Amino acid sequence: MIHPVCRYARTRQNGQTRRPRRFSSPPPRDRKGVFYPAPSSSRPGPDGQPDGYRIYQRTEGQAYDYTQPVWEGASTSCTVYNLAYDTTYYFVARAYVGADESADSGEVSFSTPLAANYTILASINGDGAISPAGTVTVVEGADQSFTITPNAGSTIVDVFVDGVSVGAVSTYTFTQVSQNHTISAHFDYITYTISASADTGGSISPTGSVSVNDGSSQGYTITASAGYQVADVLVDGASVGPVSSYTFDQVSENHSIHATFIVDTVTIASSAGTNGTISPVGSVNVLIGGSQTFTITPDSGYVVSDVWVDGVSIGAVDAYTFSSVTSDHTINAAYSEENLAPTADAGPDQTVEEGKTVVLSGLNSIDPDDGIAAFQWVQIQGDPVALTSSNEPETTFTTPNVDSSGAALVFELTVTDYSGAISTDSCIVNVTWVNLPPNADAGVDQTVQEGDQVLLDASNSTDADDGIASYAWKQVSGPVVALSSTDSAAPFFIAPDVESAGGSLAFEVTVTDNGGLQDTATCLINVTWVNTPPVADAGSDQSATAGDDVFLDGSNSYDADDTTITSYRWYQTNGVPVELSDATAVSPVFTVPAGAEDGGPLVFELTVTDGGGLQAKDRCQVNVQTMEPTLHVSMIRIQLKQKGPNVEANASVTILDDAGNIVKEAMVTGHWTYNGDPMNTVTEITRGDGVAVLKADLTRARPGAEFAIEITGVAKDGYIYDSAANPVTQEMQIFQ
Incomplete structure (x- = not known):
């Protein structure tokens, strides 16, 4: 038997609550469970069943409105909403086929109960008020708001609702009250x-x-x-x-x-010129018979040029003490600019084949004050080559022919600033035919204490073919020490005495293989007393293509005891030379040059220095990739065809490349939906005209139905597909 069943859902309207109830009412039926039609209705459907049912509702004294069913559907159960409290409702059901309806079923009634009341207890603690206060009665389903107001000189500390803090709010509203509550406002003096x-x-x-x-x-x-x-x-x-x-x-x-x-004092007037300070400064009161020391400090890049005490020069001192003073005095300091030497950077070591053009780049050389006035490139080792412009920041040459051992060409760059200070750096260009260059390894950076015996170790240096012939060590910075040997794989030295800030020593090893090819590497030895060395972080490795802007990032470097890292210095150690925006910046940027993908990864080494002069290094690399062309969805066109009682949906999808050329044999994948519900996923390959036809499954569709396809992927070897770059990836058509 067919019994449409209604459930009455609990909702809220005009401050009242409706409760859900169930009822059963069988519509007219024959012995086969088929609804009897009304005299004006049509016959049931071909399967003997109606299309669905409609429920109509009225209250006492009202008539049914058959133009407004309260529910309609094919199910035999439903939910009716918006029933008021303390009201009797009457319901009938009708079956329908198409636009025709049956007669009414038997009428059923349902009476809703009376609404319940709840209480909210409002209280305060401290100097303030809550409104309304005391016990407030609220009809079930209604809202109730409270206002919390502190008295003058007092503030709201917290508000608790049912014992749980809701913060220092000035208002609070209970919505759709369905149980008893409490609210308590707490105040305190400001x-x-x-x-x-x-x-x-x-x-x-x-x-x-x-x-x-x-x-x-x-x-x-x-x-x-x-x-x-x-x-x-x-x-x-x-x-x-x-x-x-x-x-x-x-x-x-x-x-x-x-x-x-x-107390009774004398006065010492201190002052300083620009580009430096004196401490303390101004009029300083000193007890008669007492002492006062003044510290003279130049700004970075400046030096003390002279100090005058009571108008008389005492020279370029950095401190002066007045002892057993009995009268007023003056002290004045003057400063002058200090020239800082430049730092040459000859660029990374390179490995190239014979007959190739090599670029030597000194663009990452720096001078912190007056700038670099001159560049000078000189070849200091290997078969002579002709430099195109030896006095420019960048110069080029063509690698000579070599025998199977290859050849190591060493070039030295000298930079001179406008004050005449100079700096030199060198780079190695290994020219290969059969022999491969060695790979130098100066060992790990170390932190040691004064007086320790320190072992340098290049024994992990390697050569892939003919082996390593020699090692050459030299100290490149820091307090000078005596190496036990400069040509062994693992020399040692005794760490020197340092001040509380410590000292940082840098050593470079040049490794030469049996064919004469060379490579260099450096290591840091930090000698500590009180200060501990910093930690360098050159950032994550990256991938890029020619023309991309790449940002290096040393911002995660840190020092455990000094407040800041005082300096950053980036060096390129491998790959085609690039120009950094600022080799001393925390995060410099460079543009990947054309052809960089042929020179191996671009490797960068970051050296950081803390306030005590201790250093640390870290490396990162940028892998240069070849840019692949991009596939684009140019057009989607949907056609709907009637196939008997079914509908066939076809989507013609056109695929082009960056230049707008058609792309043959690209695999196109799409996902069909019918009225928003998934149908099937289809894949097709583009034809010679760059079009792929994606067919949906046959489906029985009613007028107004929506067919849509979304392109979820396009693939072909040697191409890439970026869905974000394709604004037309979905089309829709309505079946008429």
Whole structure:
């Protein structure tokens, strides 16, 4: 038997709550379970069943509105909403086929219960109010709002709803109340802090931190010790003069008060010119018979040029002490610019074949003050080659023919700044035929203590074919030490004495194979006493293509005991030379040059230095990839064809490359939907005209049905597909 069943759902309207109820009512049926049609209705469908059912509703004294069913569908159960409390409802059901309906089923009725009431207990704790207060009665399903207001000088600390904090809110609303609740507002007085302190020579009372209520007053007494007098009283950092008392009236914010005292003193007036400081500076009061030391400090890049005491030069000293003073004095310091030497950077070592053009680049050389005035390239080892422009930042040459052993060409770059200071650096160009160059390894960076025996170790250097013939060590920076040997794989030295900041020593090893090809590597030895070395972080390895801008990132470098890293220095150690935007920046940028993919990965080494001069290194590399052409979805066209009782959907998808050329044999994958529901996924290969036809499964569709296809992938060897670069990836058509 067919029994449409309704469930009455609980909803809310006009502050009342509706409760769900069930009822059963069999519509007219024959012995086969088929609905009898009304006299004007059509016959049931071909399968003997109606298309669906409609439920109609009325209340006492009303008629049914057969144009507005409260529910319609093919199911034999439903949910009816928006039933008011304390009301009797009547329901009938009708079956329908197409536009025709049966007669009414038997009528059923349902009466909803009375609405319930709940209470909300509102209370306060402290100096304030909540409105409404006390026990508030609320009809079930209704909302109730509360306003929390602190009294003058008080503030809301917290509000608890059913014992759970909701924060220091000024309003709170219970929505659709269905149970009893509590709300409690907590208040406290607004207080401010006054911090009182005094220098040597007197006192202030009360002293320390005093808590004062909002709008109250607080007085202070300033008393000088014997032999002293009040020099000044600072209130919130501003002078109020040498007063003996002070009162903060109607306090409404935090304050501070500080008293200073003086005895009979003499004055030393200190001053400094630009580009440096003297400490202390200004008029300094010194007790008669006392002493005062002044420290003279130039700014970075400047030196002390002269110091005058009472108008008489005492030379370029960095400190001066007045001892057993009995009269006033003056001290003045002057500074001049210090020239900082440039730093040459001859670029990375390179390995190339004979007959190739090699670029030597000194573009990453730096000078911190007046700039680089001249570049000079000189070949210092190997068969002579002709440099195109030996006095330019960049120069080129063509590699000579070599025998099977290859040849190592060494070039030295000298840079000169505008003050005449010079710096040199060298690079190796290994020219190969059969022999492969060695790979130098100077060993790990080390941190040692004064007096330790330090072992340098290049034994992990390798050569892939003819073996390593020699090692050559040299110290390139730091306090000079004596190596036990400069031509062994693993020499040693004794770590020197250092100051509390420590010292950083750098060593370079040049490894030569049996064919004469060379490679270099460096290591750092930090000698510590108090200071600990920093940690370098050159960032993650990256991938890029020619023409891309690449950002190097050393921002994650750190030092455990100094507050900051004082300097960053980037060096390129492998690959086609590139020009960094600033080799001393935390995060320099460069553009990948054309042809960089043929020179191996671009390797960069970051050296960081802390405030004590200790250093650390780290490397990162940029893998240069070949750019592949991109596939594009140019057009999607959907056609719907009637196939008997079914509909066939076809999508013609056109695929082009970057230049707008058709792409044959690209595999196109799409996903069909019918009225938003998934149908099937199809894959097709583009024809000679660049079009792939993706067919959906046959489906029975009604007028107004929506067919849509989304292109989920396009693939072909040697191409890439970026769906984000294809704004036309979905099309829709409505079946008429």
